[in-house]
Amino acid sequence: MLPMPARPLFSILFFAALLPLSLLAQAPAPPAIILHAAHLLNVEKASLISPGEILINGNHIAAVGTTVPHPPGARVIDLGPLTLMPGLIDAHVHLFLHPAPDENLQTVDESVPERTITATLQARADLLAGFTAERDMGTEGAGSADTAVRDAINSGEIPGPRLRITGNAISITGGHEDALGFNPALHIPGNATYADSTDQLIHVIRTQIKQGADMIKIYQTGHDRMVNGMLVAPYQYTEAQLAAAVAEAHRLRTEVGVHCTTEPAALYAAQAGVASIDHALYLSAETEALMKQKQIFAVPTLTIFEYFAAHAPNAAAAAREQAFFDFHTAQFRKQVAAGVPMAVGSDVGPFPHGTQAREFVLMNKYGMPAADVLRADLINGARLLMWPDQIGQLKPGFYADIIAIDGDPLADISAVTRVKFVMKNGVIYKSQDKIQPEGAQP
Numbered sequence: 173m174l175p176m177p178a179r180p181l182f183s184i185l186f187f188a189a190l191l192p193l194s195l196l197a198q199a200p201a202p203p204a205i206i207l208h209a210a211h212l213l214n215v216e217k218a219s220l221i222s223p224g225e226i227l228i229n230g231n232h233i234a235a236v237g238t239t240v241p242h243p244p245g246a247r248v249i250d251l252g253p254l255t256l257m258p259g260l261i262d263a264h265v266h267l268f269l270h271p272a273p274d275e276n277l278q279t280v281d282e283s284v285p286e287r288t289i290t291a292t293l294q295a296r297a298d299l300l301a302g303f304t305a306e307r308d309m310g311t312e313g314a315g316s317a318d319t320a321v322r323d324a325i326n327s328g329e330i331p332g333p334r335l336r337i338t339g340n341a342i343s344i345t346g347g348h349e350d351a352l353g354f355n356p357a358l359h360i361p362g363n364a365t366y367a368d369s370t371d372q373l374i375h376v377i378r379t380q381i382k383q384g385a386d387m388i389k390i391y392q393t394g395h396d397r398m399v400n401g402m403l404v405a406p407y408q409y410t411e412a413q414l415a416a417a418v419a420e421a422h423r424l425r426t427e428v429g430v431h432c433t434t435e436p437a438a439l440y441a442a443q444a445g446v447a448s449i450d451h452a453l454y455l456s457a458e459t460e461a462l463m464k465q466k467q468i469f470a471v472p473t474l475t476i477f478e479y480f481a482a483h484a485p486n487a488a489a490a491a492r493e494q495a496f497f498d499f500h501t502a503q504f505r506k507q508v509a510a511g512v513p514m515a516v517g518s519d520v521g522p523f524p525h526g527t528q529a530r531e532f533v534l535m536n537k538y539g540m541p542a543a544d545v546l547r548a549d550l551i552n553g554a555r556l557l558m559w560p561d562q563i564g565q566l567k568p569g570f571y572a573d574i575i576a577i578d579g580d581p582l583a584d585i586s587a588v589t590r591v592k593f594v595m596k597n598g599v600i601y602k603s604q605d606k607i608q609p610e611g612a613q614p
């Protein structure tokens with residue numbers, strides 16, 4: 173079979189052929205945009221400049237300062253008392269999950285087309301809440317349907333964050349997300365793709381990348397229990413198996429993130445060189461040291477644990493979930509004190525999309541200074557999502573992923589829950605303020 177050019181290229185060439193050359197030459201560049209607001213956050217320095225201005229050309233930031241050049245014809249958007257900052261990053265989301273009495277049954281009750289429509293609406297909700305980039309950590313039984321969502325966002329067909337997607341997460345037979353407890357004769361589908369050996373892991377990784385995954389998600393712990401005040405869960409893959417998965421991911425120029433709640437699973441993951449250890453309820457001192465040495469990020473996902481404790485179906489479940497949350501927050505304090513590298517991810521999906529800025533508030537409440545939470549989200553998040561020096565800061569040459577919030581996030585981190593303006597890739601998705609041409613009277 174002859175190789176075919178990719179469709180977008182084919183379409184562009186086809187339509188370009190129909191246009192007179194003179195029209196092509198005259199296609200005007202979109203007007204520059206200038207955002208002006210009372211304040212602007214410098215994440216690296218953890219400081220505000222006042223006022224703040226950003227010049228945007230196309231989908232990139234061209235200049236940042238208290239004032240910037242105002243090219244003729246530029247649109248000036250005055251955001252009044254707000255604070256400009258980089259778009260938020262959520263390093264752990266599930267666009268294909270929504271709040272439900274039992275999230276595992278979404279695979280049983282809902283078709284993949286239905287779940288894909290839900291995912292598009294939830295991508296929009298996240299974007300309007302200020303999240304301009306996200307790592308989706310598994311479709312939970314919807315296969316590679318996240319590829320279609322990411323591609324529709326990238327082509328501008330639907331609004332949503334810049335996405336790194338992982339397809340369907342990988343687990344072991346009888347392990348996490350394997351539809352346990354049902355009548356075996358019914359063959360209830362699990363919410364993961366199963367791999368029990370190194371060869372199977374590599375096969376699944378290759379298949380998922382072929383189907384569009386940007387990164388790989390592996391479940392590294394099974395069922396969690398509290399035993400005498402300690403979190404216990406079986407590990408799912410050996411260090412050697414995870415190291416083979418990481419090597420395969422690296423061969424494909426990508427990274428592995430693991431769902432991992434406790435030890436020795438976390439040590440195996442850190443030794444294998446994963447990019448992130450998500451949930452990370454318990455990390456041994458040895459694992460913490462390895463994570464610092466290798467710059468492996470913990471992604472604590474405190475919000476999901478708080479939500480489950482508050483929304484349990486009965487008192488016994490509420491007590492169990494609260495015990496997990498209390499253990500988690502106490503360990504999180506220790507991890508912060510130990511200097512474990514952190515990124516910010518909420519595990520949104522089982523709780524409502526668009527509300528996950530709560531994660532910033534909880535990380536701050538349980539021991540991380542606001543400036544460090546913001547750096548964890550924006551600078552570490554950009555690295556974890558493999559967009560370093562492209563997102564997460566307001567600097568010339570970075571993508572124009574910019575939000576404006578009501579308040580100073582360094583003084584009150586909850587300001588990130590009050591997002592009034594959203595721009596992603598130079599396109600405005602949310603604005604409550606007047607837009608006027610340069611030089612016009614207000």
Ligand SMILES: [Zn+2]
Nearest residue numbers: 264266309519
């Ligand atoms: Zn998750």
